[in-house]
Amino acid sequence: MAGVPLVAYLALGLFLFSVGVVGVIIRRNPIVIFMCIELMLNAVNLTFLAFAKYMPSKLPTGTTPVAEASMSGQVMVIFVMAVAAAEVAVGLGIIMAIFRLRKEIDIDEMNLLRG
């Protein structure tokens, strides 16, 4: 278990996630916001993988190394990637539709449902 320690993975994940959050909050271009959301999702993915790698096995000793580590974290990452891809497809579709309608995609101008 040598090499990069767990805290380094988590620190990187926290950094990436923070960048994503700040980006979502301060940027007005939806494309960039999407990229930031992807950044946050990938930060979470990184965290999942890190924990999966370092999580002690609950299986009895003597089994294979691959099976020794928990697979659930890695499975979750596959799910997140699939959902993120679907989300991007839908989101970009919406952005295209809005652009065709309004010829601009500044997110602060999209306030038709203002109370």
Next chain:
Amino acid sequence: MSANFGLIWIVIGLPVAGFLIQALVGKHIVGDGSGKRLAGFLAVAPIALAFGIAAYLTVALTEFAPGAREVVSPGWDWINIAGLNVPFELRVDPLTMLMTLIITGVGALIHLYATGYMGEEKEYTRFFTYLNLFIAAMLILVLGNNLVMLFIGWEGVGLCSYLLIGFWYKDLANAKAANKAFIVNRIGDWGLTLGIFLLFVVVAANHQQFNAEDGRFLSYDVLLPTLGKVLAGMPAVTTAIALLLFVGACGKSAQFPLYLWLPDAMAGPTPVSALIHAATMVTAGVFLLNRLYVVFELSPIASAIIACTGAFTALFAALVAFGQTDIKKVLAYSTVSQLGFMFIACGAGAYWVGMFHVTTHAFFKALLFLGSGAVIHAMAHNQDMRNYGNLRKYLPITFITMMVGYLAIAGIPPLAGFWSKEGILGYALANNHAMAANVNFSYIVGWVGLGVALLTAFYMTRMTWLTFFGPERWKQIPAHATAHGEHEDHAEHAHQGHHHEDHGPDKHGFFFSDEEMAAMPHEHEHHHDLDESHKPKEVSFSMWFPLAVLAILSFGGGWVLHNGNLLEHWLYPPGTMALNLEAHPHGIPLMALSLVAAVGGILAGLFVYWKGLPAKEGWDESKWNPFRRAAKEQFGYDAAMVSASVDGGRDVGLAFWRGADTAVVDGAVNGVAAGAGWLGASLGKFQNGFIRQYALIMLLGIVGLLGMIGLSFGRLANGVPTPPTVSLPPQTMEGQR
């Protein structure tokens, strides 16, 4: 001979059939007016036939022994629930047959009269539809064998009265008079219903004592024989029942607090006034007191109240009659006054005399009303006595018959009114049934009654002399008091004010103000006016024939019924009543006194009115003396009641509307809506359209949520119980970790 008493169903069925014929095919029979004779015949014939059958059954009833004259003719089950059975069944006994004979007999005569009187009416069949329906309802009231059926009839006659008072409904004043009659009667019905309910409660509580295995507890033949014994032990309840029933009787029979509707009811056609508002319906209260005499004879206090109410009403109405110039209004107040006499009799315990006066009054008051109708008919539908005079020259038959009625009501022997009135005063003066607080009210009201008898003779002389004697005043009507017909224009009426009195409470705007009424479109139904060139004509046969028959009855009917105690022993055979009453007071020469009262009243009237209309009673009312002006306005009672009930009711309604409805109910509803709106507007401010702000808030929320979850897990992990508040100092948490 054993008669089939099931025939009594035909007596009721005939008016019902007449009603259905008139209602369903009457219009086709009349056609363009040529079929009026046939339609009139179809209206009169059922009533006359019913009278014949009723007379036959009455004769058949005499075959039975006195005291056993009671036949119940079963009909069908009506209310039958869990041990209580209220069937629809009819009762033949002396009291019901007396009333049936009056209703159908006088009713048939008045129907006949009406075929002539209403001859020019466009809605001929509608009139007879109502009139036949009235007879049917009145017969149900009288013949029904339980108080529930009585109540049906009671409401039925009230409805017919309403419909007939408002017969010329296009005239708003008539519609208002009809409403007034219906509403005031409703107050009486309130008392009647409560009285009946209380009686039923008493019966239900003591049902073992009643001999009713088939559950017919409320039928008179089960109820009446035992009711006296049951009620004897509970005087307070008996008095309560008696007074509540008397409230009902007050409404229908126009006694003092509730008499208000009867004078206004004169807005209806004159045959209606004669039949419903003099001869039959208004006597329903006296009938009720006779029907349930076992209740009333047990309560001296209630009897005292009844006698005093009757005496006060008799006196009050007699005084008001002096201020009336409308011939029908005089007769209306006279009716109220005579009804007061009937209640004096019932209060004194002499129930049969009450019925005696009902009978004779039906004869002479129907006669007087029909006679006044003939006069009105001959005088271009003008009802003001100040425009009459010397009509004996033009209407000889009407004059002679009305003179008989006038002498009968004035109490001149041997005419009908003398016997019944003398009977009332005799029983009142001789007995002490009506005792309250150790005062013998019976004696007091007897003397009051004697005084009212004098007043009666006085005001009836006034009416008769102004109408039939003196100069022909319609030829000298002042220009400012031009004669108006019965259905004149209201705009004019409102301005001239004092002339025509047949319009009920229009001064006090029952539903509309005078201005609104004046603005309403109005149809003239009669086109000729009373002026100098007017020639009164004697009425036709169909109109004077009933007058003649009623005159004969008014002349001899009282003596026949009085002779040999015929009516008393017919209604109450000796030994029936618990009360032991004296018919004649000792030491008071009553016969002489009532004769003095009658003759004195007439002489006083002659003294004043011999030369015609005195100047101080003329068209110009500002010259009237204050008493007469007050009497004309019923001493302010009508105005006070109308303003108290109508205006007061409106004020209460307004107070509830503004106070309760607008402020509380509407306030609650609007408040909820406004609150929701305010909440929505406040929360809507968060929805400002800045998507990035939403994201920030979501972030903060998630951070807060995660923080809370983290804290909770931290505490659970350390076994620390959850504190009541979530705000723990952070350093504590650090330490725990």
